[in-house]
Amino acid sequence: MALLCYNKGCGQRFDPEKNTQDSCLHHPGFPIFHDVLKGWSCCKKRTTDFSEFLSIKGCTKGHHSNEKPPEPEAPEAKSKTSPEIIVQGPKSAEMMERERPSPDEPMKLLPMKVSGSLEQALKKLDLSSKEQPAVQGTVGTGAVLQVNLGTTCKNSGCKAVYQGEESNMETCIFHPGIPVFHEGMKYWSCCAVKTTDFTAFLEQKGCSRGKHTWLKKQDKKLVSCRQDWHQTSSQVVVTVYAKTPLPELSFVKANRTVLDIHIIFEGDKVFQAELDLWGVINVEKSSVTMVPSKVEITLQKDTPVTWARLEHPQSRFQAKQQLEANVLECQEARGALEEEEESDDSLSWSDEDEEQWQEGQGTTPSSLVSNGN
Numbered sequence: 001m002a003l004l005c006y007n008k009g010c011g012q013r014f015d016p017e018k019n020t021q022d023s024c025l026h027h028p029g030f031p032i033f034h035d036v037l038k039g040w041s042c043c044k045k046r047t048t049d050f051s052e053f054l055s056i057k058g059c060t061k062g063h064h065s066n067e068k069p070p071e072p073e074a075p076e077a078k079s080k081t082s083p084e085i086i087v088q089g090p091k092s093a094e095m096m097e098r099e100r101p102s103p104d105e106p107m108k109l110l111p112m113k114v115s116g117s118l119e120q121a122l123k124k125l126d127l128s129s130k131e132q133p134a135v136q137g138t139v140g141t142g143a144v145l146q147v148n149l150g151t152t153c154k155n156s157g158c159k160a161v162y163q164g165e166e167s168n169m170e171t172c173i174f175h176p177g178i179p180v181f182h183e184g185m186k187y188w189s190c191c192a193v194k195t196t197d198f199t200a201f202l203e204q205k206g207c208s209r210g211k212h213t214w215l216k217k218q219d220k221k222l223v224s225c226r227q228d229w230h231q232t233s234s235q236v237v238v239t240v241y242a243k244t245p246l247p248e249l250s251f252v253k254a255n256r257t258v259l260d261i262h263i264i265f266e267g268d269k270v271f272q273a274e275l276d277l278w279g280v281i282n283v284e285k286s287s288v289t290m291v292p293s294k295v296e297i298t299l300q301k302d303t304p305v306t307w308a309r310l311e312h313p314q315s316r317f318q319a320k321q322q323l324e325a326n327v328l329e330c331q332e333a334r335g336a337l338e339e340e341e342e343s344d345d346s347l348s349w350s351d352e353d354e355e356q357w358q359e360g361q362g363t364t365p366s367s368l369v370s371n372g373n
Helices: 050-054 093-098 116-131 165-169 198-202 316-341 351-358
Strands: 024-026 031-034 037-040 060-062 112-114 172-174 179-182 185-188 208-210 227-231 235-240 251-254 258-265 269-276 281-291 294-301
Touching: 037 050, 116 281, 185 198, 235 258, 235 269, 251 281, 251 294, 258 294
Parallel strands: 112 281
Antiparallel strands: 024 060, 031 037, 172 208, 179 185, 227 235, 235 294, 251 258, 258 269, 281 294
């Protein structure tokens, strides 16, 4: 009984009793298909025609074999071995608004980094002020002034008393911010430790360290500064262009949705701003950098989403400013109306008309003449 040979490249039928070492001419290798060329790995002949590839004679002699080659194993389904990956799309505006943290969360001071160039600039200002003669009754950086014994430090929250030159070596612990009284609560804007008791408010320990101020400082000017902001996929950078900022007297606080900026620069100028942020930030990974020409506030995004703007569209601070502007506009309009009512457009006689009437010249005051008579 003739059997079919399953060796590659043979395909002939053979008699098992006549199956010798030289009976079968086959390919022991495997087919290769590369760059439209077809051939066998066991020999060098290549062709572009598939029919010719099938008719390539074997390169090795051996016994015929009627055993079918093993079926290739099917690859295992990837879903059984690889973990399931769930891709979450961007959140809707309504969902982001529902998940937005409260703006009343406690504020935290952001860590501040002062550049070496700013430190050198402040030292130069300090040296130049020492070279100039001090004017009595004013305060100059580094100037030596006559202070009476028993004078109390003028920094807010500090109760130190001047006892002599050794008092200048002490560290002043004070509040650089301003006192805030709102809805029965009393606190300092720089640390926001709130209390209802006025005595406890006065006894609150300062949150900043610096030098004592024995004489009253000149009044600081509240000014506006040019601002800018940009963002990356993970950060938002707010830039305030304030020249020569003073690190010891400035601070930046924030919670996850509110940013409070207080910068003192050029000696006597103050910039203040409070922003309701468009997105949510990670306060612990945010920071402040001060250089001679500006202050950069780097805010770490809580989620890598693109901010449409810096401030929230329903910012309570913007609403307050708009309300104040509307009130001022109404007051100006009311003042203009009152001035118009008090203008000299009435039908009262003039002094000249009154004299003519009393002299009996028979002339009617011109202001009472009707165009119709």
